[in-house]
């Protein structure tokens with residue numbers, strides 16, 4: 246597949262990807278940059294998850310001052326700016342392979358009023374990360390929903406360990422054990438639909454991510470990289486019906502991926518259900534019906550460099 250031309254002037258260099266997509270492409274093949282607004286909305290929606298992880302970070306660090314924060318795979322910088330706000334003595338760097346998303350992160354930092362302590366770095370996380378520590382080793386490295394994308398997790402985790410100060414922590418947000426954003430019986434008119442849809446989504450993700458990316462044993466991977474696991478837990482975020490506009494958009498997007506590429510996997514009635522859920526003009530659509538709740542499952546972990 247053709248490489249994105251932008252890569253040639255990035256830190257590091259474009260290279261082959263065993264799993265067959267460039268690192269500026271999201272699962273499904275579209276450019277990450279196309280997801281800017283959506284990633285920003287979703288980042289705001291999962292704020293309770295981020296708050297929990299920040300509480301875990303603070304507990305792990307005790308009274309250690311936080312001066313350097315790296316947000317790896319920051320996208321539009323929702324967590325970067327949150328971290329800058331929560332750690333007022335810190336300088337935070339939004340790190341991503343996508344320049345357009347980093348431009349959004351810079352805009353957000355200005356909007357939130359932390360631009361003086363936030364900068365951005367165009368970096369491919371599959372390359373050496375040493376330059377990120379040039380201004381000082383990191384007290385906190387944050388990586389949300391990005392490490393499942395890297396071709397060699399051990400190599401990237403070793404690089405992350407290298408940019409962490411001794412006693413500094415890596416904070417992870419990753420997939421939970423559920424692939425669906427809706428509770429099991431959220432679509433009562435079509436029993437089993439949510440689970441069947443989740444199965445298709447899982448297959449699609451698996452096909453677009455590096456092998457094994459959905460089954461990573463995070464504690465083992467962190468320990469193998471020479472980090473001490475401080476906390477590792479599953480968090481479930483539930484939003485009751487009726488959903489607000491942002492929650493509806495999240496639910497809709499979680500259903501859409503399968504609609505783009507997995508249609509052949511559904512039977513006729515499931516296809517009809519999916520079409521109605523996604524048709525904003527239909528009374529049964531995600532954007533209109535008032536009986537749909539939302540459920541997001543994530544794994545969060547904090548690991549310390551000894």
Ligand SMILES: C[S@@+](CC[C@H](N)C(=O)[O-])C[C@H]1O[C@@H](n2cnc3c(N)ncnc32)[C@H](O)[C@@H]1O
Nearest residue numbers: 268277318319320341342343369370389390391
């Ligand atoms: C699912 S988004 C997560 C964004 C944000 N951290 C969040 O939790 O909402 C994945 C992000 O990782 C970035 N990314 C994927 N592979 C990357 C790589 N090899 N190097 C740098 N960034 C990468 C994408 O550009 C995208 O912004």
